[in-house]
Amino acid sequence: MFQTFEASSSPDQGPPRLKALRDLMKRRDVDGFLVPRADAHQGEYVAPRDARLEWLTGFSGSAGFCAVLHDRAGIFIDGRYRVQVRAQVAEDFTPVHWPETQLAGWLNAHLPDGGIIGYDPWLHTAQEIRRLQKALDQATLKPLSNLVDQIWDDQPAPPAEPFAAHPLEHAGESHADKRARLAADLGAAAAILTLPDSIAWLLNIRGTDIERNPVPQAFAILFENGHVDLFAAPSKTRDIAAHLGPDVTVHDVDTFIDGVAALPGPVRIDPQSCPHLILRTLHAAGLDIIEKRDPCVLPKARKNTAEIAGAKAAHERDAVAMVRFLAWLDAEAPSGKLTEIDVVKALEGFRRDTNMLRDISFETISGAGPNGAIVHYRVTDDTNRKLDQDNLLLVDSGGQYVDGTTDITRTIAIGTPGDEHRQCYTHVLQGMIAISRIQFPTGVGGQHLDALARAPLWMVGMDYDHGTGHGVGSYLSVHEGPQNLSRRSQVAIEEGMILSNEPGYYREGAFGIRIENLIVARKATPIPGDDGRKMLSFETLTYVPFDRRLIDVNLLGNAERDWIDRYHADTVALLAGRLDQPTESWLRQACAPL
The missing domain is CATH 3.90.230.10 (Creatinase/methionine aminopeptidase superfamily)
Structure with missing residues (x-):
């Protein structure tokens, strides 16, 4: 099907949405809220349900984030988007040149002492939150359920189309061999995988959850014996059971956090891609944590x-x-x-x-x-x-x-x-x-x-x-x-x-x-x-x-x-x-x- 060309958001929609967000911030007793272009899987591309930054601001670029305070809203963009952002957002949003201006420095300059910044711990990585809190002078970070979701009345449903097997002739290596190869050098009892393309590569599966990118939105845990627990909506895995075989166990995505909390330790996470909520869950469960790159990233490359x-x-x-x-x-x-x-x-x-x-x-x-x-x-x-x-x-x-x-x-x-x-x-x-x-x-x-x-x-x-x-x-x-x-x-x-x-x-x-x-x-x-x-x-x-x-x-x-x-x-x-x-x-x- 040919692509369509209508804009999904326009500058004039930004101000009333911004006001609604600020009203909710007051009721939640926070001085700011962070709106990244990210989803729980921390991939570069997001499904329509997760396009919160575009819905709020009108900005459709593939990288950036917005920091909303009660008196200003900074939209942080790099050099690729400095022309585009001016055409897409209302004057209520102030473009901020990033990375020249870092978020922590901007917040330190504009927040009152003791300010509280809300964030959705699914949408920010462990490394990102740790670095941000360390760089803040007087402000503190507070995990919240997503405030944008609470004002987005017609938010699309999550993707639900089934996954498909990727042919061995194109993958060049079976997922059993990949799992065994990576497990042999895991260095932990289990590794948590959140990146859709890592899971796609490891299990030789593809999906249609993200437009233009054939990746499956799921979570996975790779164990030191080569077994994998795959967490996805039931509708997504019905066609790949035979392909996955007995050494990949499928679970409903809603049980993922409980599965994380029940893991044996030590657990390996990639702090550059692991959502902060997962780190908080592991800490709460008292598990030892090994921070190391996603084991799929280099072999996939x-x-x-x-x-x-x-x-x-x-x-x-x-x-x-x-x-x-x-x-x-x-x-x-x-x-x-x-x-x-x-x-x-x-x-x-x-x-x-x-x-x-x-x-x-x-x-x-x-x-x-x-x-x-x-x-x-x-x-x-x-x-x-x-x-x-x-x-x-x-x-x-x-x-x-x-x-x-x-x-x-x-x-x-x-x-x-x-x-x-x-x-x-x-x-x-x-x-x-x-x-x-x-x-x-x-x-x-x-x-x-x-x-x-x-x-x-x-x-x-x-x-x-x-x-x-x-x-x-x-x-x-x-x-x-x-x-x-x-x-x-x-x-x-x-x-x-x-x-x-x-x-x-x-x-x-x-x-x-x-x-x-x-x-x-x-x-x-x-x-x-x-x-x-x-x-x-x-x-x-x-x-x-x-x-x-x-x-x-x-x-x-x-x-x-x-x-x-x-x-x-x-x-x-x-x-x-x-x-x-x-x-x-x-x-x-x-x-x-x-």
């Missing part, structure tokens, strides 16, 4: 042979759809009639023509002209604009296929691009090429590599306010940790990790540029004369042409020109035989040597 093969197949299939779309766009854009929504619908249609698309992997970003400068722009009927002639169109999109998840961004010239467009685009492309070509020693983290993508922009006084790349799942979440290419990431890149490579540049009110391929870390080919140390490099998964009209060849070095020409030649070799003749002719022209 290291894709096995079957998962990498699936990713390649999915990207080839997706590239055919993208090339058909780009050829269509080149033919139709000169008419001046196309809108951003037309672009979104057409691209989704080409993906559905593959007959293998399960869903798009996130809401397609189709930003024409100044809308392209909004990093995570989502077109609605209210914001929809025609494609600006002699300007740029930024399209960031992806597909969910049973064998892999894709994510690709291309910036396209509509009409005749200006010199500034071409110069900025070429510097962004140079940064993407730098990541694509690099080889690096094992143990190097994303914060080291991030600077390579920014260097061509830094040299001309430019930058961008988002990370260079994120991890990507295997028919799972399009954003997957723990690996990232960003200045804050200290996680070492390991063989098999799939990441995005997507530098950008954004001129507010004018245009946006982003170019994105997915890449997978592999052992590097030895170089004659090297000192024998272990090295990694990136293999490109995405093969779709860049817009040659936007490349200023005079700014490129010889190695960069050769890389582009080789990339385009490989694109033709991979895709030409899978296209109709007119589209193949378009592709060959688009991939001609510089």
Whole structure:
């Protein structure tokens, strides 16, 4: 089904909802209440029932939170959303630049001495609450049942669709083997799992609880003998009993907290993802606690042979759809009639023509002209604009296929691009090429590599306010940790990790540029004369042409020109035989040597 484009909340709805929340705060004797964009599972994406931040404020970005006091309401957003938030929220909400301004410092500045801040202990992690309380001067934190839920009269019901088994041919390892492998190194009697993609990966199951991401909302406990207790609504597990087998016991989700309290110790939790309520429950039960990373996170990030093969197949299939779309766009854009929504619908249609698309992997970003400068722009009927002639169109999109998840961004010239467009685009492309070509020693983290993508922009006084790349799942979440290419990431890149490579540049009110391929870390080919140390490099998964009209060849070095020409030649070799003749002719022209 094609996505819809109506806004779920509007700025004028924010003030009365804010007043209702403040009235309830007075009755609960608290001076503030925290409204994160989070659910009890602490994943990045939330179901409509848990979209409390958007319902209250109108802000629809994928990260942020609101701190509501009686006299002010700060909405904390990072550099990706500073244009978007101003368009989506009423003046009653004050945008706060985060992480430059930390929540504790803001609360210390605006709360009275002895102030009490309410929070829902399901929606904040153990680490988050511990750090916040430590950083507060005089204020204290008070766990409460969620106040937003109490004023949200038409709050949607929780997701209830059944889970499905993920085929072994795509998973590459049985869930019995995964459970045994992780249990052998658990270091505790039991480990609590709350992240939906961890549970999906461990048990080789998928779900439809979160739109665009095939994850199951559930909780799980992995025991040191490899047994798993799975907690989910009964309607969700009816189709997977045979797949789970005798060593996975299913329980009603309503019994989860009782199950936590009854565990043998010690219990392993990940303080970065475990809800604070679980930590409080373990403390109340007198159990010993081991704080350590979710045991599924790193094994899930290291894709096995079957998962990498699936990713390649999915990207080839997706590239055919993208090339058909780009050829269509080149033919139709000169008419001046196309809108951003037309672009979104057409691209989704080409993906559905593959007959293998399960869903798009996130809401397609189709930003024409100044809308392209909004990093995570989502077109609605209210914001929809025609494609600006002699300007740029930024399209960031992806597909969910049973064998892999894709994510690709291309910036396209509509009409005749200006010199500034071409110069900025070429510097962004140079940064993407730098990541694509690099080889690096094992143990190097994303914060080291991030600077390579920014260097061509830094040299001309430019930058961008988002990370260079994120991890990507295997028919799972399009954003997957723990690996990232960003200045804050200290996680070492390991063989098999799939990441995005997507530098950008954004001129507010004018245009946006982003170019994105997915890449997978592999052992590097030895170089004659090297000192024998272990090295990694990136293999490109995405093969779709860049817009040659936007490349200023005079700014490129010889190695960069050769890389582009080789990339385009490989694109033709991979895709030409899978296209109709007119589209193949378009592709060959688009991939001609510089």
